Amino acid sequence: MCYCCPTFDSNRYKFKRTKRYEIMVEILSKNIIPVNDAERLEALVKYEILYTSAEEAFDNITKMIAQVFAAPMAFISLVDKDDVFYKSQVGPFGKDQVARADSLCSLTILNTEPLVIEDASGEACFKDNPYVSVEGGIKFYAGAPLITKEGYNIGTACIVDTKQRKFSEEQKQLLVRFSKLVMHEIELRLITKTIMNNATEEMVARKRAEEVQKTLSSVLEALPEKGWTANELGEANYLTKGWYEYTGQAYGEAEGNGWTAAIHPDDMDELVKKWFETVRTGRVLHHEARIRNKEGEFRWHILRSVPINDSVGKITQWGGTCTDVHERNMKKEELETKVLERTIELERSNKSLGEFAYAASHDLKEPIRKIRYFLERIKDRLKEKLEEQDLQFFGRIDNAAQRMSTLIDDLLTYSSVSRGVSFSQEVDMNDMIGIVLEDLELEIQEKSGKITVAPLPTIQGHKRQLQQLFQNLITNALKYSKHDVPPVVHISFQQITDKDIPPGFTERAVTKEYHIIEVKDNGIGFEQTDAERIFQMFQRLHGKAEYEGTGIGLSIARKVAENHKGYIWAESEPGEGSTFKILFPVE
Ligand code: ADP
Numbered sequence: 367m368c369y370c371c372p373t374f375d376s377n378r379y380k381f382k383r384t385k386r387y388e389i390m391v392e393i394l395s396k397n398i399i400p401v402n403d404a405e406r407l408e409a410l411v412k413y414e415i416l417y418t419s420a421e422e423a424f425d426n427i428t429k430m431i432a433q434v435f436a437a438p439m440a441f442i443s444l445v446d447k448d449d450v451f452y453k454s455q456v457g458p459f460g461k462d463q464v465a466r467a468d469s470l471c472s473l474t475i476l477n478t479e480p481l482v483i484e485d486a487s488g489e490a491c492f493k494d495n496p497y498v499s500v501e502g503g504i505k506f507y508a509g510a511p512l513i514t515k516e517g518y519n520i521g522t523a524c525i526v527d528t529k530q531r532k533f534s535e536e537q538k539q540l541l542v543r544f545s546k547l548v549m550h551e552i553e554l555r556l557i558t559k560t561i562m563n564n565a566t567e568e569m570v571a572r573k574r575a576e577e578v579q580k581t582l583s584s585v586l587e588a589l590p591e592k593g594w595t596a597n598e599l600g601e602a603n604y605l606t607k608g609w610y611e612y613t614g615q616a617y618g619e620a621e622g623n624g625w626t627a628a629i630h631p632d633d634m635d636e637l638v639k640k641w642f643e644t645v646r647t648g649r650v651l652h653h654e655a656r657i658r659n660k661e662g663e664f665r666w667h668i669l670r671s672v673p674i675n676d677s678v679g680k681i682t683q684w685g686g687t688c689t690d691v692h693e694r695n696m697k698k699e700e701l702e703t704k705v706l707e708r709t710i711e712l713e714r715s716n717k718s719l720g721e722f723a724y725a726a727s728h729d730l731k732e733p734i735r736k737i738r739y740f741l742e743r744i745k746d747r748l749k750e751k752l753e754e755q756d757l758q759f760f761g762r763i764d765n766a767a768q769r770m771s772t773l774i775d776d777l778l779t780y781s782s783v784s785r786g787v788s789f790s791q792e793v794d795m796n797d798m799i800g801i802v803l804e805d806l807e808l809e810i811q812e813k814s815g816k817i818t819v820a821p822l823p824t825i826q827g828h829k830r831q832l833q834q835l836f837q838n839l840i841t842n843a844l845k846y847s848k849h850d851v852p853p854v855v856h857i858s859f860q861q862i863t864d865k866d867i868p869p870g871f872t873e874r875a876v877t878k879e880y881h882i883i884e885v886k887d888n889g890i891g892f893e894q895t896d897a898e899r900i901f902q903m904f905q906r907l908h909g910k911a912e913y914e915g916t917g918i919g920l921s922i923a924r925k926v927a928e929n930h931k932g933y934i935w936a937e938s939e940p941g942e943g944s945t946f947k948i949l950f951p952v953e
Contacts, residue, residue, distance in 0.1 A: 591687040780922050
């Protein structure tokens with residue numbers, strides 16, 4: 367019989383050809399590496415016990431085993447990949463580990479039953495074993511495997527003697543009990559270790575959180591605002607002295623949901639909504655609410671909060687401040703009321719000014735009509751007596767009255783277009799320009815002018831105002847012609863997109879497509895730097911002596927364009943003629 371592997375089953379343990387194995391085969395002529403060795407080793411490593419220092423709990427059991435069996439040597443061994451490690455031992459052996467190939471424990475783990483070798487000295491399989499074949503070497507060995515819950519044999523509880531011994535069935539069973547006790551201790555050791563580790567981790571996390579809280583509190587306390595930290599439900603776990611001093615709440619009273627007692631009831635719903643939105647999105651809170659001070663006055667505050675992350679980036683709480691912006695808000699409100707009042711006042715005074723201008727202009731027309739009428743009568747009556755110079759004076763009075771009448775007419779027109787567009791209709795621009803040209807027929811003839819008109823679109827607008835606009839432009843084109851060159855005016859049309867509209871109008875653009883009508887003349891022109899100024903009221907580039915005018919015509923034109931959600935601008939060069947461009951949105 368072979369002692370080393372009495373129940374060896376070659377089918378169960380497949381041979382594994384490692385270097386150690388070769389040695390084993392030589393020494394034992396048997397395989398000592400179980401086929402599941404890799405998983406077995408994995409199970410062993412999990413206990414985190416290999417090559418650890420001696421522990422009292424194990425040493426006590428080893429001592430007990432040695433005592434109970436009256437053995438000179440007892441061991442708790444763990445069979446690693448290449449070596450056998452003795453976690454605990456009693457006796458003179460003294461080594462902490464031996465090569466797996468040389469250890470009898472390597473054989474014990476091959477089976478679930480204990481291995482007993484009563485006299486190893488005569489066995490061929492131990493003939494080269496350095497611990498058996500030597501003088502005073504091992505003669506007796508009894509070991510029970512340490513079997514894990516999953517069924518892996520990770521080591522042994524064993525006794526050794528240098529004398530041969532008998533070992534009864536009861537003793538075998540007792541040794542098995544001891545092996546179970548050792549295994550129990552190993553399991554317990556792992557559980558305790560895990561608990562300890564977790565507890566340490568928890569402790570570290572708690573300590574860290576405390577540190578963060580401490581730093582945060584000191585930062586918040588240093589701020590002039592009221593500060594706080596809270597959990598995701600908005601329950602405050604810390605409030606600064608500033609909060610307690612402002613609200614008059616007692617320490618601890620404001621914690622949890624207590625702080626809400628100081629918020630204005632009308633602001634609470636919105637604040638809660640904003641808070642949960644912030645928590646959900648992980649964003650920064652920035653919200654205004656009224657907070658009551660200890661005198662009972664509600665003052666506006668900006669509530670700001672930021673999420674605070676732990677070491678792995680998880681949001682654990684929120685820290686924030688409440689800044690008093692009451693004064694600022696009050697001033698803003700006051701300012702807004704003032705601006706509103708001023709606007710209403712301005713609108714009212716604009717309206718009455720418009721009304722006044724209209725009424726005044728209207729009323730002024732009558733006396734002027736009378737001045738011109740009576741002037742004509744006097745002239746008739748004194749006809750015979752008047753000298754050439756007197757007639758010139760009369761002529762100048764009449765001219766002045768005429769100019770005044772034109773000015774009043776222009777002012778009246780401006781005042782009426784300033785009131786906007788009361789109604790709009792489809793205006794066929796071809797017809798409309800036709801009427802204007804009919805009205806100006808005499809002037810065109812007088813100047814030997816030539817006016818060409820390309821087909822124009824129909825637009826939605828105020829016919830009378832549009833007529834006014836084009837009348838002013840064509841009148842100017844005729845008026846500001848060169849002395850020796852008959853005026854040539856061309857009116858054209860094209861449709862453009864918002865990409866081509868002038869920069870001055872982009873902000874007011876209301877649609878993507880525009881009609882653009884151009885009135886181009888061959889007149890005296892002007893500097894492009896004056897192109898914007900001429901649209902201002904009473905702005906004239908040319909003297910009265912040379913060219914008659916009131917300086918109101920282009921202001922009316924611009925107002926009309928604006929009334930139609932459009933725009934007018936000019937492009938010119940002295941001596942090269944001018945082009946006036948009018949933009950109307952395509953509706
Ligand atoms: P006015 O009654 O003086 O013609 P407008 O407001 O119509 O007033 O025009 C303002 C000024 O713009 C004019 O005085 C003139 O200097 C200049 N202007 C207007 N149209 C033309 C034009 N077609 N060619 C040259 N200058 C022009």
